[in-house]
Amino acid sequence: MEDFGFILDPAFEATSVSVGKLPLCEVCLQADARWPWLVLIPQKLGLREIEDLNVVQRGQLIEEAVAAGAAVRAVGGVLGLPVEKLNLGALGNVTPQLHLHLVGRRAGDPAWPGPVWGVGAAQAYPVETLAQAVVAARSALNIC
Amino acid sequence: MEDFGFILDPAFEATSVSVGKLPLCEVCLQADARWPWLVLIPQKLGLREIEDLNVVQRGQLIEEAVAAGAAVRAVGGVLGLPVEKLNLGALGNVTPQLHLHLVGRRAGDPAWPGPVWGVGAAQAYPVETLAQAVVAARSALNIC
Numbered sequence: 001m002e003d004f005g006f007i008l009d010p011a012f013e014a015t016s017v018s019v020g021k022l023p024l025c026e027v028c029l030q031a032d033a034r035w036p037w038l039v040l041i042p043q044k045l046g047l048r049e050i051e052d053l054n055v056v057q058r059g060q061l062i063e064e065a066v067a068a069g070a071a072v073r074a075v076g077g078v079l080g081l082p083v084e085k086l087n088l089g090a091l092g093n094v095t096p097q098l099h100l101h102l103v104g105r106r107a108g109d110p111a112w113p114g115p116v117w118g119v120g121a122a123q124a125y126p127v128e129t130l131a132q133a134v135v136a137a138r139s140a141l142n143i144c
Numbered sequence: 145m146e147d148f149g150f151i152l153d154p155a156f157e158a159t160s161v162s163v164g165k166l167p168l169c170e171v172c173l174q175a176d177a178r179w180p181w182l183v184l185i186p187q188k189l190g191l192r193e194i195e196d197l198n199v200v201q202r203g204q205l206i207e208e209a210v211a212a213g214a215a216v217r218a219v220g221g222v223l224g225l226p227v228e229k230l231n232l233g234a235l236g237n238v239t240p241q242l243h244l245h246l247v248g249r250r251a252g253d254p255a256w257p258g259p260v261w262g263v264g265a266a267q268a269y270p271v272e273t274l275a276q277a278v279v280a281a282r283s284a285l286n287i288c
Contacts, residue, residue, distance in 0.1 A: 049230050051210045058210065059203045066195045066202065086193050088234040093249055093257035096229075105237055113237035115259040 006043040009097040015122070019071075019134055020143035024060040025100075027068065027141060029075065029133055032122035036075035036083060036104035038068045038137060047098035050090060065100055071140035072104040078133045081106060091117060150187040153241040159266070163215075163278055164287035168204040169244075171212065171285060173219065173277055176266035180219035180227060180248035182212045182281060191242035194234060209244055215284035216248040222277045225250060235261060 008026060016028035016039055030037035042053060042061060053061060069086045076083040083104030090100045103116050111119040125133065138144075152170060160172035160183055174181035186197060186205060197205060213230045220227040227248030234244045247260050255263040269277065282288075 049213065050206065050232065051213055051230075055207065058206045062194065062202045062206045063199065069193065069195055085235075085237055085240075086195075087237070088194065088232075089259070090232040091229075091259060093229055093231070114262040115233070115235060118258040 005045050007045075008041060009095055011095040012039065012041060012097075012099070017130065017134060019137045020141065022064045022067070022141060022143070024057060025064050027071075027137070027143070029130075029137060030101075030103075030122075031125060031130070033079060033125045033129065034110050034120075034123045035116055036072045036079055036081055036133075037116070038072055038075070038102045040064055040068055040100040040102070042098055048092060048096050049098065052098065061100070065102060067141055068100075068102045071137040072102050074136040074140040075133045076104045078129060078136045081109070087116070089115070089117065149189050151189075152185060153239055155239040156183065156185060156241075156243070161274065161278065163281045164285065166208045166211070166285065166287070168201060169208050171215075171281070171287070173274075173281055174245075174247075174266075175269060175274070177223060177269045177273065178254050178264075178267045179260055180216045180223055180225060180277075181260070182216050182219070182246045184208055184212055184244040184246070186242055192236060192240050193242065196242065205244065209246060211285055212244075212246045215281040216246045218280040218284040219277045220248045222273060222280050225253070231260070233259070233261065 012028050016030045019027040019029050025040035025042050028039045073083045085105045087103040087105050156172055160174050163171040163173050169184035169186050172183045217227045228250045231247040231249050
């Protein structure tokens with residue numbers, strides 16, 4: 001995937017940590033220990049909507065989303081928050097650079113059964129847990 | 145697409161009207177005139193997560209989602225609510241049958257910039273507008 005000139009919106013750097021890169025997307029771990037939560041950002045300039053990707057890229061996006069779902073389950077294992085339902089969302093109302101959220105949900109979680117976006121304040125990860133979560137996500141995504 | 149035995153969850157029938165069928169998904173118009181809003185439901189039994197589809201079906205799903213985005217813009221035209229940003233969501237925390245929301249958003253809409261799910265009470269469509277919206281969505285989706 002050509003990523004020449006791609007720049008990650010600083011909004012992601014403020015709220016997440018980098019996990020690594022897949023062929024299409026950069027993967028970030030949302031810095032909020034209330035949910036196992038990854039964000040996929042396609043590494044191309046000027047994207048706002050999924051329709052801005054071509055058909056091959058869209059197929060790659062949904063495959064990377066499925067892989068990220070498995071990684072979210074792995075992060076849930078680290079957090080002791082087993083995933084009962086995956087939530088996928090591409091909103092972009094606040095940060096317009098195209099990105100896809102994969103969030104692991106469970107009955108009784110702090111926003112259940114509503115969506116997580118905009119709910120309360122993020123809960124920081126303990127440093128050691130954050131490191132373990134990144135390792136677990138990289139392993140699930142086969143990022144070396 | 146084989147849909148033998150597929151049954152639409154009654155929850156969709158209570159909150160939306162059928163627009164028609166694409167190769168993979170049944171398409172419904174959410175009966176809430178606050179936003180142009182379509183729901184795609186893959187016509188296969190027992191699906192809960194996107195990972196439950198195979199790779200061919202997943203490619204089809206994202207293409208149908210892109211087509212549904214165009215249809216949401218057409219519905220926005222009928223409603224006089226031009227779409228500035230598409231929101232895509234697959235949550236399923238309340239209704240577990242796999243489904244994908246495509247919602248047309250605009251700055252200042254009743255939930256902006258937060259997500260629409262669970263916000264306030266649905267606003268009924270005027271009967272004539274509902275019929276026009278279904279026609280516009282069918283036309284955008286090439287459903288005859």
